[in-house]
Amino acid sequence: MAGKREQNREQNRLALIGAVLDSVAEKGISETSVSEIIQRAGLSRGMIHLHFGGKDNLVQAAAHHSSEEYYDGLEALLQTAGDSPQERIEMIVRGDLSERVLNQRNVNIWYAFRGESRNRTAIAEHSDTRDGRLRGMIHNAFSRIVREAGTPDASGAARDATHGTLALLEGMWTDFLLHPDRFDRKEAARIIFRFLAAMFPAHFSLAGAIRPQQGQGAAPAAPAASDS
Amino acid sequence: MAGKREQNREQNRLALIGAVLDSVAEKGISETSVSEIIQRAGLSRGMIHLHFGGKDNLVQAAAHHSSEEYYDGLEALLQTAGDSPQERIEMIVRGDLSERVLNQRNVNIWYAFRGESRNRTAIAEHSDTRDGRLRGMIHNAFSRIVREAGTPDASGAARDATHGTLALLEGMWTDFLLHPDRFDRKEAARIIFRFLAAMFPAHFSLAGAIRPQQGQGAAPAAPAASDS
DNA sequence: TTAGAAAATGGACAATCGTCCATCAAAATC
DNA sequence: GATTTTGATGGACGATTGTCCATTTTCTAA
Numbered sequence: 437m438a439g440k441r442e443q444n445r446e447q448n449r450l451a452l453i454g455a456v457l458d459s460v461a462e463k464g465i466s467e468t469s470v471s472e473i474i475q476r477a478g479l480s481r482g483m484i485h486l487h488f489g490g491k492d493n494l495v496q497a498a499a500h501h502s503s504e505e506y507y508d509g510l511e512a513l514l515q516t517a518g519d520s521p522q523e524r525i526e527m528i529v530r531g532d533l534s535e536r537v538l539n540q541r542n543v544n545i546w547y548a549f550r551g552e553s554r555n556r557t558a559i560a561e562h563s564d565t566r567d568g569r570l571r572g573m574i575h576n577a578f579s580r581i582v583r584e585a586g587t588p589d590a591s592g593a594a595r596d597a598t599h600g601t602l603a604l605l606e607g608m609w610t611d612f613l614l615h616p617d618r619f620d621r622k623e624a625a626r627i628i629f630r631f632l633a634a635m636f637p638a639h640f641s642l643a644g645a646i647r648p649q650q651g652q653g654a655a656p657a658a659p660a661a662s663d664s
Numbered sequence: 665m666a667g668k669r670e671q672n673r674e675q676n677r678l679a680l681i682g683a684v685l686d687s688v689a690e691k692g693i694s695e696t697s698v699s700e701i702i703q704r705a706g707l708s709r710g711m712i713h714l715h716f717g718g719k720d721n722l723v724q725a726a727a728h729h730s731s732e733e734y735y736d737g738l739e740a741l742l743q744t745a746g747d748s749p750q751e752r753i754e755m756i757v758r759g760d761l762s763e764r765v766l767n768q769r770n771v772n773i774w775y776a777f778r779g780e781s782r783n784r785t786a787i788a789e790h791s792d793t794r795d796g797r798l799r800g801m802i803h804n805a806f807s808r809i810v811r812e813a814g815t816p817d818a819s820g821a822a823r824d825a826t827h828g829t830l831a832l833l834e835g836m837w838t839d840f841l842l843h844p845d846r847f848d849r850k851e852a853a854r855i856i857f858r859f860l861a862a863m864f865p866a867h868f869s870l871a872g873a874i875r876p877q878q879g880q881g882a883a884p885a886a887p888a889a890s891d892s
Numbered sequence: 893t894t895a896g897a898a899a900a901t902g903g904a905c906a907a908t909c910g911t912c913c914a915t916c917a918a919a920a921t922c
Numbered sequence: 923g924a925t926t927t928t929g930a931t932g933g934a935c936g937a938t939t940g941t942c943c944a945t946t947t948t949c950t951a952a
Contacts, residue, residue: 551779607831634862
């Protein structure tokens with residue numbers, strides 16, 4: 437077992453990272469000073485230098501941690517999904533729009549880091565990483581759909597669907613950032629599935645319900661109030 | 665005539681705003697200090713307090729200026745477009761993705777301010793304003809399209825199309841922010857028009873060309889290399 | 893129980909931040 | 923040309939920034 441010593445050490449490391457994320461979410465990056473961080477963490481001034489070698493490294497570690505958390509959550513969600521590509525995509529979309537992932541805190545953190553990513557190279561990388569992994573997951577699913585459907589321009593269609601879905605999700609996050617009060621998760625999901633249903637009518641319907649083996653295009657406009 | 669006095673005054677005001685935007689685009693908000701600003705503007709330290717009463721007000725004015733510039737550009741573009749709603753929407757989409765609007769500098773500025781908008785109330789407002797005006801323009805056009813087409817759920821379709829188009833544009837901007845090198849304007853436009861063609865096959869085609877009075881769905885995949 | 897090692901503390905430190913004002917320069921008015 | 927008015931200057935100022943280290947505290951191993 438890890439000694440009490442190392443255990444405390446790790447605990448303090450995480451306390452610092454958590455303090456940074458809390459501060460960034462509440463006050464923004466520009467007001468996240470060393471004083472603010474150590475006050476939130478309830479630790480002494482020297483801890484930052486001791487554990488991370490400097491504030492910049494700590495902020496970078498916090499960005500990385502936040503990114504991992506986001507992605508791990510999405511992956512966990514994916515494992516509860518079925519094997520069909522439709523199910524996987526629907527799970528990603530709904531997961532990315534769920535309250536657990538898309539909430540005030542995460543959005544604030546995400547956009548704060550994005551805004552600074554121009555300079556801090558390391559922070560930009562964490563955005564890239566997330567982006568890359570997520571893109572891969574979605575693209576895999578669409579590739580399977582396209583292959584099954586025998587679409588003419590297969591690779592192009594899968595790429596466009598991936599690109600479009602990601603762009604729509606990004607746009608919805610921005611929407612949430614700017615209008616957290618009037619944001620409507622169901623509406624956001626509906627619009628994305630409208631896009632997917634238009635591209636793959638045999639696999640998605642407007643209501644967002646999966647239609648595994650049928651080929652109809654039209655669907656009732658009334659959404660079933662089944663999820664949060 | 666404005667006296668030489670007032671003329672210089674205004675010129676210096678703009679120089680300060682320009683210096684802020686340059687610095688934000690190049691170095692980011694956190695490195696945009698008073699010293700940095702006055703050095704870029706080639707003016708003296710006291711000017712910021714004299715003209716704006718403080719750094720925060722200057723930054724806010726710069727954000728406002730940038731927003732106005734963006735929007736005026738888009739409006740000017742719109743006036744060169746025809747009256748048909750399809751033309752107006754296509755103009756907005758292509759304009760928003762054009763090099764004049766969507767470029768490294770503007771993206772950096774835009775996302776830097778977004779990242780800090782959580783705290784600086786005034787900066788958040790400028791995002792809201794832009795968003796509101798743009799949304800209104802797009803929604804008007806889609807409302808007309810929906811009315812002409814006699815779509816069943818008219819208001820819902822127009823709202824969804826507006827929301828989806830805006831979200832896609834936002835997503836494309838994010839894409840550009842994260843991957844300025846491999847970003848492809850034509851691909852971005854194609855995906856958005858794919859979405860629009862799916863929703864309104866009588867008004868938009870996949871290639872992005874407007875089809876004013878026809879009702880066909882399929883279109884050649886080869887895009888005409890006509891715009892930047 | 894003691895000696896050693898490692899972690900944590902908190903203040904000193906130089907550097908930089910944004911604000912403000914006494915002073916100066918120049919345009920406008922008489 | 924003399925005087926008033928106003929924009930512009932740049933350094934002084936206190937506050938705050940992040941870094942770092944001498945010291946203390948705490949856990950571990952002998």
